[in-house]
Amino acid sequence: MFSKACEYGIRAMIYIAQRSRQGERVGLKDIAQGIDSPEAFMAKIMQALSRQGLVQSVKGPHGGFYMDTQASKITLAQVVRAIDGDHLFTGCGLGLTECNEKKPCPIHDEFKLIRNKIRSLLETTQVGEFNELLEKGVLHLKRI
Amino acid sequence: MFSKACEYGIRAMIYIAQRSRQGERVGLKDIAQGIDSPEAFMAKIMQALSRQGLVQSVKGPHGGFYMDTQASKITLAQVVRAIDGDHLFTGCGLGLTECNEKKPCPIHDEFKLIRNKIRSLLETTQVGEFNELLEKGVLHLKRI
DNA sequence: AATAAAAAAGACAAAAATATCCTTTATTCA
């Protein structure tokens, strides 16, 4: 469904949202360990998210990544688009480059419904909305 | 969503179902051209589908692939499982290896709903059910 | 029996995704 990069990216954004209230910073090492992802690969993903303004970063001692308050309203859809593009929301389920009402693939309509559900879920879910449940240990972000 | 191999595989199965009523055979070249897929790669995919019994094949002159009547009831889910495995139906949306009710990822419940919709769609759709609409030119299987 | 047709199988190639390593730049602190 998502690429590995995107899975890591989503988990990282949720993790940072929870760990960086009031502008505290979360280091790369902390993130990688916190969501159980390969550190160097995570670095590349964070660079991309940072370049696209989905997360802020500060270099140097006590540096790291953080989000300001309104950034915790960033949706999972924004994260997915930033990393995987919007193919998931728009592409044909069977890989046709030109699949539409005029020239549909066999599962065009049904897949449109499902894609819309996915998009709707991702667009209505914010990276910051899991903070409390994560803190309580009800939700998890580590691979195992 | 699906791998390229799986997209080609689904389209090929639908194509063969339509082209091979009463046991006529459809050649590899015909399939590759009919769904606009790379022929040699298609060959590999057909080999896999054939090994797993989702399609029959005959070598030699006038050989090719075909399905008997009940095979056109094969579901898209069977094809997906044969090529991509059942990760799509069972895996965690955020890539956690151990994601369940006891230890859920943040979007566990919502993704379960979506996965179930996908599974349900694929399990209730048969490769042979598009024959008429394909013949009428209402539905399409070619990339462009 | 010889030839041709067509899938099966095996080896290889290219591209993309995933992952690592090393150097550079910015920042803080002593």
Added chain:
DNA sequence: TGAATAAAGGATATTTTTGTCTTTTTTATT
């Protein structure tokens, strides 16, 4: 100012996916 810290960037490595090419096997036809 100098040393340490941490992200940014660049180069490279590995793995997986996608794709191609060649040989082998099976079958039909002449």
